Amino acid sequence: MKIQGFLGAMALFLMLGCQQKTTTPDSMKTAIPEEEKDTVAILKEPQKEITNDAAAILARKEVPILCYHNIKDFSASAGEMTKTYTVKPAAFAEQMKALSDAGYHSILPDQLYDYLLHNKPLPEKPVMITFDDTRGEQYSIGAAEMKKYNFKGVFFVMTVSINRPNYLSEAEIKELSDSGNAIAAHTWDHHMVTKYSGEDWNTQLVKPKAKLEAIIGKPINYFAYPFGLWNAAAIPEIKKSGYNMAFILSTKRDSLNPLFTVRRMIVSGNWTTERMMQSIEGTFKNAK
Template sequence: MKNYFACLILGLVILEGCQSKAEETNKEAPQKITVVNEVEQKAEVQKVTNNAATILSKKEVPILCYHNIKNFDASAGPMTKVYSVKPADFAAQMKALSVAGYHTILPAQLYEYLVHDGPLPSKPIMITFDDTRGEQYSIGAAEMEKYGFKGVFFVMTVSINRPNYLSKEQIKELSDTGNVIAAHTWDHHMVTKYSGDDWNTQLVKPKAKLEEITGTPVSYFAYPFGLWNTAAIPEIKKSGYQMAFILSTKRDSIDPLYTIRRMIVSGTWNTEGMMKATESTFTK
């Protein structure tokens, strides 16, 4: 009997000790969580936000701009030759970029790099497409997929579902498979001629339509013909776009995020010429 009471008392002492240690551990846990949260909050407060001058001073990421991917012959007009790349040449260019070690990035990553000094992969590049052509899906996206490349498709919404243009289903699939769908106005009228309700027609409504199709925010815009003026930038901002893309002309010193440079890939270049142009155009 004595042994029974001795064991009982010993068990109660051990249990009380365990409970005390558990209570001490529980008291310490909230303090540890608080410390972690404070560190996270400080990191958020200390996040870099670059001004326009700093953004302009950063090394540019090469951004390629494709339009048509189709065959043409020597008798084709100069505009066709500049704005069209033959399918075999496009395939060779994607392979050359991969072999050279390029990695595609998308606009959100470019924004973080420019504004918050976010990281980039080695040899970053962005591949973009204008004007909603159907072969950008059937040839462009399919060829890029071989190398794990993703692209940005700037869509003019008047063309959706027309023959030889992207369908709603193709736009949705491009978005769902990791590409970015962005706006290129309703009908490709140049921004420098807008007035009155043009801003709503060409900026606001296309954005809403593409968001309805993709189910994701549309935050990027490309100027038709690459033409822009300072009067357009406040309207583009007001319409909810985070960045806007021009061609290989001078960027705006006040709003460089709304004048991101791109290079048209000409159909008159061979693969070696395209690679050299990519390096020289974006080298500061």
């Protein structure tokens, strides 16, 4: 009977305890100093995204952007244009390894856009690796070699060449996109933007964008000028066609539209790997 009485008392004690509200004595509450209340209120408000103007974009450190065309062997007697626009497979492999060994991390256009326009952070030692003209070896050699170092590339496609022999197929373009690379536009047939008029803008800017979007199922927001050539008349048309950023070669950027004159450097087949690494520093002297 004594045990039963003891257990009953304990049950009553616990029940009463559960019904009591836990309170914190005023002496233990942390008061926010009056002078800090405004700061706390600001921190609680949604922070507005920074949007840089042209001057602020130009003031950002440039990111090295490499431009490749052909990746194939050539003879010592090849013409200068071939040597300039063609990198041998062994040299390309060596260059990718050198970038990795030096601590570079590949980035894609979305990251560059957010960095330039909104001050978003980039990985340490960023580099962008781009390919022009839709050559088939960019997939079979370029993408395969980059994959060894977890690098991703940007493939600027001229749509007239899709599915032709020695050029990228629709399936390869889709696979490149699905595996994390960026697909971007490089006109329909590589005519100079500086010579466009009338229906050319639709043929060279709008239709290629729509075709590539249909292939990869994603927006196409970036464009590269054939031969790196541009003029002031082209930029409003490129904007109107739905592109967020456009890439030239290593000439001067436009002071009013730096997002549409982003500089790249052609990697020459005449260069050693050491020369290529030195050229990154020389071309992008204020590189991030």
